[in-house]
Amino acid sequence: MFRAKDCEGSSFTEVRSNSTYPAAAVQACGPDVDNSHGNREYANVNWDELGFGLTPTDYMYIMKCSKEENFSPGTLTPLGNMEMSPSSGILNYAQGILEGMKAYRTEDGRILLFRPELNALRMKMGAERLCMPSPTMEQFLDAVKQTVNANKRWVPPPGKGSLYIRPLLIGSGSMLNLGTANEHTFITYVSPVGNFHKGVVNLVVGENVYRATPGGTGGIKAICNYASIYKTISEAKAKGFTDVLFLDVVTGKNIEEASTSNIFIVKGNTISTPATDGTILPGITRKSIIEIARVLGYEVEERAIPVEELFDAEEVFCTGTAVVVNFVSSITYQSKRVEYKTGVETVSRKLYNTLTGIQTGRIEDKMEWTFTLD
Ligand SMILES: *Cc1c(COP(=O)(O)O)cnc(C)c1O
Numbered sequence: 011m012f013r014a015k016d017c018e019g020s021s022f023t024e025v026r027s028n029s030t031y032p033a034a035a036v037q038a039c040g041p042d043v044d045n046s047h048g049n050r051e052y053a054n055v056n057w058d059e060l061g062f063g064l065t066p067t068d069y070m071y072i073m074k075c076s077k078e079e080n081f082s083p084g085t086l087t088p089l090g091n092m093e094m095s096p097s098s099g100i101l102n103y104a105q106g107i108l109e110g111m112k113a114y115r116t117e118d119g120r121i122l123l124f125r126p127e128l129n130a131l132r133m134k135m136g137a138e139r140l141c142m143p144s145p146t147m148e149q150f151l152d153a154v155k156q157t158v159n160a161n162k163r164w165v166p167p168p169g170k171g172s173l174y175i176r177p178l179l180i181g182s183g184s185m186l187n188l189g190t191a192n193e194h195t196f197i198t199y200v201s202p203v204g205n206f207h208k209g210v211v212n213l214v215v216g217e218n219v220y221r222a223t224p225g226g227t228g229g230i231k232a233i234c235n236y237a238s239i240y241k242t243i244s245e246a247k248a249k250g251f252t253d254v255l256f257l258d259v260v261t262g263k264n265i266e267e268a269s270t271s272n273i274f275i276v277k278g279n280t281i282s283t284p285a286t287d288g289t290i291l292p293g294i295t296r297k298s299i300i301e302i303a304r305v306l307g308y309e310v311e312e313r314a315i316p317v318e319e320l321f322d323a324e325e326v327f328c329t330g331t332a333v334v335v336n337f338v339s340s341i342t343y344q345s346k347r348v349e350y351k352t353g354v355e356t357v358s359r360k361l362y363n364t365l366t367g368i369q370t371g372r373i374e375d376k377m378e379w380t381f382t383l384d
Pocket of ligand 1: 270332
């Protein structure tokens with residue numbers, strides 16, 4: 011596992027590859043699949059038009075656990091609907107955890123996962139909080155590998171996007187009282203997604219709306235955390251904002267995070283982000299950006315950040331698996347709008363280029379974060 015000092019004094023170097031990606035392989039797609047390129051077999055997708063919507067793929071992975079037992083080995087099945095008792099824990103009480111990760115195809119034809127063991131650990135933490143059994147690390151990693159391998163033709167060509175991977179853990183058994191369901195199901199499905207960059211990101215600070223409370227579930231990827239902020243987000247979007255930046259519920263004075271991404275502010279050589287103390291989701295992108303920034307020589311502070319500091323920042327960016335790094339161009343708080351530097355000459359861009367370089371195999375992975383699928 012990576013420790014900051016392992017990389018002290020090291021820099022990030024581009025990988026020189028003489029194998030270039032054959033563009034013809036994509037154009038040559040037949041009605042369903044082009045089988046003529048062995049490893050480079052692709053599904054029939056217009057890769058240049060890929061957005062962040064759901065594209066159905068071939069297979070999903072399902073694994074079950076009955077009460078007091080461990081998960082039994084799972085299976086790949088064709089992607090499709092599932093049957094469930096109307097009295098299941100997930101349908102009645104939102105007993106469930108989600109995860110999100112990505113697989114990238116490299117220029118030399120490999121498929122890379124990024125720190126998948128951290129997603130496995132985070133699911134385990136969430137499962138404990140919601141009184142659910144969780145797959146072991148080996149089971150989680152094996153499920154993800156099998157699902158990606160079975161859907162390999164949906165992993166976009168290098169530079170065109172990634173395969174988004176969604177592991178779920180749900181209380182699938184029936185129950186009427188609050189408590190532990192007598193059956194839990196782990197599911198993994200995937201969808202190809204494009205490189206997700208909104209042109210301009212304008213955040214609005216949420217007032218009298220909160221995402222998480224101390225002692226609640228804000229620090230885990232609980233399924234119940236998301237529907238409760240739909241209304242706030244849709245109202246913000248109707249006013250032309252991209253997303254909402256939430257404040258802490260106790261003081262209403264410190265920034266926490268956006269709806270599905272962590273936030274960072276840059277001033278001079280210092281990069282600051284709110285400390286994760288239970289109400290903020292500990293993002294794997296957040297953790298990776300902190301580690302990269304330290305290697306690159308920036309001062310990184312994890313602390314309480316008063317909302318007023320937004321008026322003093324030079325750059326602001328958000329991090330998450332879906333967006334990787336989103337460059338924030340403005341934030342509006344109590345009708346005051348402050349604008350930030352974006353573009354190629356920014357600290358945010360440098361961090362983004364380094365992280366995506368490692369994730370896609372363009373930059374040598376000295377941190378040993380990537381995992382090559384076989
Ligand atoms: C998933 C998520 C993030 C980002 O986490 P990553 O591991 O970087 O994808 C941040 N905030 C919330 C609320 C999330 O659900």
